[in-house]
Each structure stands twice: as structure tokens, then as C-alpha cells.
Amino acid sequence: MTEPHTAVVARLSADFAALSHQLARVSADLAELDRVLGPRPPWPTPAPPPVPGYGPVPQYVPPPQYVPPPRPVPPPPSNAPRERSDGWIGKLLAVAGVAVTLIGVVLLLVLAAQAGILRPEFRVAAGAALAAALVGAAAWLSSRPGGRVGSVALAATGIAAAYMDVIAVTAIYDWVPAAAGLVLASCVAGGGLTLARRWDSQQLGLLVLVPLIVLAPVITDGITLLLVGFLVALSAAALPVQIGKDWVWLHGARTAAASLPLLLALVVRHIDGRHDLWLAGGCGIAALLALVGAVVVLPGTANRAAVALLSAAGVSPLLCVGLAVDRVVAALMIAALSAAVLTLVLFGDRLPGVLGVARQVFSALSAVAALIAVTVGFDGPVAGPVLLAMAAVTAVAGRREPVARWAALGFAVVGASVHLVVSPLSALFTPTGVSAATGASTLVSSVLLAVATVAIVWSLPGRERALWACAAAVVAYAVTSLTVTAGVLIGGTGHGFYAGHMIATICWIAMAAAVFGYAVRLPRADRSVPIAGGLGLVGAAVTKLFLFDLGTLDGMFRVAVFIVVGLVLLGMGAGYARLLDRQDRQVVTTDTR
Structure with a gap:
């Protein structure tokens, strides 16, 4: 079916x-x-x-297919032409052209005048016409493709030629007064260097400054005060150009333009044996330009260390001003420089750029200027105590600054050296008479030497045991110098000398007792350094007692020193043991509670 x-x-x-x-x-x-x-x-x-x-039958939806990320499209080729590898050849030829042309201008202004070729009016007019033509050609070439190098070289040559023309009409022909010539030269230099700033070309400024530093002395027939004035004016005119520019090389050339001729002039004045207050004023102006230039250039530069060092080199003529003026005037000017630089350091956090390495350089410069001012202004008997006092104050006030600690150490070393010259070490072993002035200086410097040594070691961050041992040795020497000098001043080279050494030995052992008394008040973990120092002082005192006092001291001085030192040692031993036992009992009582 x-x-x-x-x-x-x-x-x-x-x-x-x-x-x-x-x-x-x-x-x-x-x-x-x-x-x-x-x-x-x-x-x-x-x-x-x-x-x-x-x-409906459900359809299968295939997973999304992998699509590769798009490849980056390479940027279109730049239309700017690359700098050729042989571009330095053009710059080298341009610099050579500047040098040769300016030498020709010097020959026109100087040698032609000496040989009687052309009238002065024609020589000056030819120099001015050449300068104007070169600057005009530079302006035309700067707008052409590839004309940068040529325009800079032409403009530098024209500006320098115009400046030397002004020097010639002032120094050689005496057509204008010196003040008017300096003003006119400043205008020429300022206009030319403004063009360098407008073109943003440090090379243009260098090609103006460097040839003038070399060739200007030829026109003025040597290093004269008028030449110094022209080059200082050139340096001042170049200062505004550097605002906001990181042009370290131009800063160096500007500093050299003011400082080098001044240093040479100071040497010439010192050889001639003449004092020149005008030259000292030029040194002050150059130092002011160097410091102001540092404040102007530092905020915009990436190389603050180089700018600070160049500025420090710019004040070197003022540090050497003692070659041309009286020592009192020189000391006051150098001290003013030290104070100005120290002010710059103290307020450096409010000035952009005066931080870090620049602040350290200026701190060192202030210390060096202060040291030179003291050594120039004072003789040895006064300079030693002053330097040691400066060391103590600097160590305490600048304990957080490494440069200040180094400055304090430098002051102390120089001050101690002066102290050894005024009061030689042999005076501690052989009775030697001293004058009242020398004795007073030795007494004061001995106290300050001990204070400065302790202050310096205390200001150090590590405070190692070896440093405290060295400090104890210096303090012991200072105490001995103090007591022996005081004894000689009071009692003469006989009994006074013996009494001084007796008191020195007793002071050594007393200092050891004080150190032990300080040690027992510290926790056990902190006692090692003072105990080691106290034992060192005891060993030194006993050594001096047997090696020097026993054979040198006479009569009752020898007896007294042995008895006093022995009693102090007995008291120290008994007292130290009792204090330790008392502390141990207090610790046990505290633990049982």
C-alpha cells in the first residue's frame, strides 16, 4: 500500500x-x-x-577576514638642497678674504701715511667708501640664493674697516676728540653687530671682533690708553647683541676684546713704574662688563660653565690692577669686586641662569678676589690673622656649600703659611726674641688658627677620625705658639720661654682631659672618635714631656710640669673610671625597671 x-x-x-x-x-x-x-x-x-x-535554515557567517595595516607612506623628498661636503672651502676663502682686505685697509691708513702716499683726507675717505661699498654689497648679496657666506664676510669686512677708519681719524690724525671718537666707534660697532643679530649670524660678530683685536694695535702704534678705550667700547657695543642668543664664542671674543689689551697695558705700566688711575678705571669697566655680560648671557645659553669661566677671565685685569696703582687703591678695588661677585652668588636664585655650576664658579671667584685683596692690602703680620678669621667665618657660614668649604680651607692654608713666616717653627725650639707687633700678630693668629681648624673640620660632612687627629695636632701647635710667644713677650727668652713651654704641656694634657670628659657623656657607640683624640693628646703630651721638656726646661719649671701633668693624669684615670662605673650602674637600674 x-x-x-x-x-x-x-x-x-x-x-x-x-x-x-x-x-x-x-x-x-x-x-x-x-x-x-x-x-x-x-x-x-x-x-x-x-x-x-x-x-529558514540558519546561515553560517564566516569570521572577519584579516586586513593588514596600511604601510606608512614615505615623506616626499625635500626640495631644500643639501649642504655640500666642500662647503667649508667657501667659508675658508671668505675668512681669508676678510683678513687680507682688512690688512689692506690697515696698510692704507698707516703705511701710506708713513710713506706720504695720498693726502690724509683721501686715505680716510677711501677707507670709508670701501666700508660702505662692502656693507652695501653684503646687503644685496644676502637676498640672493647661496649668498649667505659671502654676505657675512663682506659685511664683517665693511664694519671692521669702518671701525678702524674711526680709530685712525682719532688716534693718528687727531681730527676728532677722543670722547667723540669713542662715541662714533660705538655707533659703528653697534650698528654692525645689530646686523649680525638681525641675520642671526654669530660668525658675523666674530669676523668683526677678532680682526679688530689683532689689527687695532697696529693703527694706534701699540697698546695705548686710547686703544684700550676703543676695544672696551667695542666690547660694550657687542653686549646687547647677545641678549637671548646662545653665542658662547662671541661672548669669549667680546670678553677678550676688553681684557687682553688691559692686561698688556698693566704689564707695560708696571715695567715703566708709573701709576695710572685711568687704566685702573678701564679695569673696573671691563670687570663690570664681564659680570653684566654673564647675567645677560647665562639665561639663554646651554653651556653655563663656559660662559661663567669666560666671565671670570674677564675680571682678571681688575685682579691685577695692583701693577698700575697704589696698593691701597688696588686692595679697595679688588675687595669691591669680591663683594659684588658675592652679592651675585647670594642673590643667584633670583637671577635666571646664575645657578648650579655658574654659582660655584662665581663663589670661587669671590674667594680668590678676597684672598688677593687681603694679600695686596696688608703686610704679613696683619694678613695672617685676617685670613684665618675669614677662614673661620667662611667655614661656619658656608658649611653646606662645597665651594665655601674649599675657600675656607684655602684661606686657612695661606693664613697658616703667613703665620709660619712671621713666627717660624724654629722659634718654638730656640729662645728667640720678638717685637711687640710681631708678638701681637702671633698671639692673635694662634688663637684664630685653632678656631679656624676646628670650624673647618666641623663643617665637613664626613668628619673622619683622621681629620680630627690632624685638627688636634694643629690646635696643639697653635696652643704652643701662643704660650711660648706670650712667655717670651712677658718674661724674655729665658724664664719666659721655659714658662711658655711648661704651660703648653699642661694645656695639652688639659685638652685631653676635656676630650675625655666630653666622651663619657656620649653613648658608647659614639665614643670612639673623642676617646681616640684624647689618647692621642695624652700620648703627644707625654712624648713632649720626656723628649723636650725634660732636656730643655730648667729648675722648677721641669719639676712643676712633671708634677702637674702627673696629677692631671691620675685625676683623669680615676675620674674616667668612676664616670664609666656610674653610667654602667644607671644602665643596669634602668634595665631592671
Whole structure:
């Protein structure tokens, strides 16, 4: 019997559904294979026909295909021409042209005048015309492609030629007064260097300054006060150009323009044996320009160390001003410089750029200037105590600054050297008479030497045992120098000398007792350094007692020193033992509670 048609339709529908599911699985496998092999155009997946009575068959949706990221597009080639490897040849030729042309201008202004070639009016007019033509040609060439090097060289040559022309009409021909010539030269230099700032060319400024430093003395026939004035004016005119510019080389050339001729002039004046207050004033102006230049240039430079060192070199003429003026005037001027630089250091946090290494350089400069001022202004008997007092004050006030600690050590070393010159070490072993002035200086410097030594070691961050041992040795020497000198001043080279050494030995042992008394008040962990110092002082005192006092002192002085030192040692031993026992009992009592 034939099956009903509904059953046949149902069976065929189930077969089609199974076939559709099988085709969907095959399609998924193909899509997975396509994804593994790489990005390819997607395979079309036909939708299975709907099965009547069963609703739509779910379709398989393939996973999203991998799309590689877009490759970066290289930037278009720049149209700017690259600098040629042989570009330095053009710069070298330009510099050589500047030098040769300016030498020719000097020959025109000087040698032609000596040989009587042309009238002075023609020589000066020819120099001015050449300078104007060179500057005009530079302005025209600067707007042309590739004319940068040539325009800089032409402008530098023209500006320098105009400046030397002004020097000639002032120094050689005397057509204008010196003051008017300096003003006119400042205008010429200022205008030319303003062009360097407008073109943003440090090379233009260097090509103006360097040739003038070398060739200007030829026009003035040597290092004269007028030449110094022209070069100082040139340095002043170059200062505003550096505002906001990191032109370290120009700063160096500007500093050299003011300082080098001054140093040479100071040497010449010293050889001639003449005093020159005008030259001293020039040294002061150069130092002021150097410091102001540092304040102007430091905020905009990346090389503060070089700028600070160059500025410090710029004040060197003022440090040597004693070659041309009286020592009192020189000492006052150098002391004023030290105070000005110290003010710059103290208020450096309010000035942009005067920090870090620049502040350290200026601190060292202030210390050096103060040292020179003291040694120039005072003789040895006064200079020694002053330097030792400066060492103590600097060590205490600047204990957190490494430069201040080094400055204090330098003051102390020089002051101690002066003390040894005024009161030699041999005076402690051989009775030697001293004058009242020398004796007073020795007494004061002995006290200050001890104070400065303790202050310096206290200011050091490490405070190692070896440093305290050295400090104890210096203090012992200072005490001996004090007592022996006082004894000689009071009692003469006989009994006074012996009494001084007796008191010195007793002072040594008394200092040891004081150190031990300080040690017992410290915790056990902190006693090692003072105990070692106290034992060192005891050993030194006993050594001096047997090696020097026993053979040198006479009569009752020898007896007194042995008895006093022995009693002090007995008291120290007994007292130290009692204090330690008392402390130990207090510790035990505290622990039991």
C-alpha cells in the first residue's frame, strides 16, 4: 500500500535539511582554510533554499577576514638642497678674504701715511667708501640664493674697516676728540653687530671682533690708553647683541676684546713704574662688563660653565690692577669686586641662569678676589690673622656649600703659611726674641688658627677620625705658639720661654682631659672618635714631656710640669673610671625597671 504523500514530503524535507547542514559545514571549512592561507577574495556562500515547514535554515557567517595595516607612506623628498661636503672651502676663502682686505685697509691708513702716499683726507675717505661699498654689497648679496657666506664676510669686512677708519681719524690724525671718537666707534660697532643679530649670524660678530683685536694695535702704534678705550667700547657695543642668543664664542671674543689689551697695558705700566688711575678705571669697566655680560648671557645659553669661566677671565685685569696703582687703591678695588661677585652668588636664585655650576664658579671667584685683596692690602703680620678669621667665618657660614668649604680651607692654608713666616717653627725650639707687633700678630693668629681648624673640620660632612687627629695636632701647635710667644713677650727668652713651654704641656694634657670628659657623656657607640683624640693628646703630651721638656726646661719649671701633668693624669684615670662605673650602674637600674 502506497505511503501518504505527506510522509514522503516530510522525508524529503529532512533529507534536504541534512544536505543543507552538510553544505554549511563544508563552507565553514573552506573559509577557515582561506583565512589560514592568506587574505583572498571571500568565497561566496550561497544561502540554502528554505525548507517548507521548517522555517529558514540558519546561515553560517564566516569570521572577519584579516586586513593588514596600511604601510606608512614615505615623506616626499625635500626640495631644500643639501649642504655640500666642500662647503667649508667657501667659508675658508671668505675668512681669508676678510683678513687680507682688512690688512689692506690697515696698510692704507698707516703705511701710506708713513710713506706720504695720498693726502690724509683721501686715505680716510677711501677707507670709508670701501666700508660702505662692502656693507652695501653684503646687503644685496644676502637676498640672493647661496649668498649667505659671502654676505657675512663682506659685511664683517665693511664694519671692521669702518671701525678702524674711526680709530685712525682719532688716534693718528687727531681730527676728532677722543670722547667723540669713542662715541662714533660705538655707533659703528653697534650698528654692525645689530646686523649680525638681525641675520642671526654669530660668525658675523666674530669676523668683526677678532680682526679688530689683532689689527687695532697696529693703527694706534701699540697698546695705548686710547686703544684700550676703543676695544672696551667695542666690547660694550657687542653686549646687547647677545641678549637671548646662545653665542658662547662671541661672548669669549667680546670678553677678550676688553681684557687682553688691559692686561698688556698693566704689564707695560708696571715695567715703566708709573701709576695710572685711568687704566685702573678701564679695569673696573671691563670687570663690570664681564659680570653684566654673564647675567645677560647665562639665561639663554646651554653651556653655563663656559660662559661663567669666560666671565671670570674677564675680571682678571681688575685682579691685577695692583701693577698700575697704589696698593691701597688696588686692595679697595679688588675687595669691591669680591663683594659684588658675592652679592651675585647670594642673590643667584633670583637671577635666571646664575645657578648650579655658574654659582660655584662665581663663589670661587669671590674667594680668590678676597684672598688677593687681603694679600695686596696688608703686610704679613696683619694678613695672617685676617685670613684665618675669614677662614673661620667662611667655614661656619658656608658649611653646606662645597665651594665655601674649599675657600675656607684655602684661606686657612695661606693664613697658616703667613703665620709660619712671621713666627717660624724654629722659634718654638730656640729662645728667640720678638717685637711687640710681631708678638701681637702671633698671639692673635694662634688663637684664630685653632678656631679656624676646628670650624673647618666641623663643617665637613664626613668628619673622619683622621681629620680630627690632624685638627688636634694643629690646635696643639697653635696652643704652643701662643704660650711660648706670650712667655717670651712677658718674661724674655729665658724664664719666659721655659714658662711658655711648661704651660703648653699642661694645656695639652688639659685638652685631653676635656676630650675625655666630653666622651663619657656620649653613648658608647659614639665614643670612639673623642676617646681616640684624647689618647692621642695624652700620648703627644707625654712624648713632649720626656723628649723636650725634660732636656730643655730648667729648675722648677721641669719639676712643676712633671708634677702637674702627673696629677692631671691620675685625676683623669680615676675620674674616667668612676664616670664609666656610674653610667654602667644607671644602665643596669634602668634595665631592671
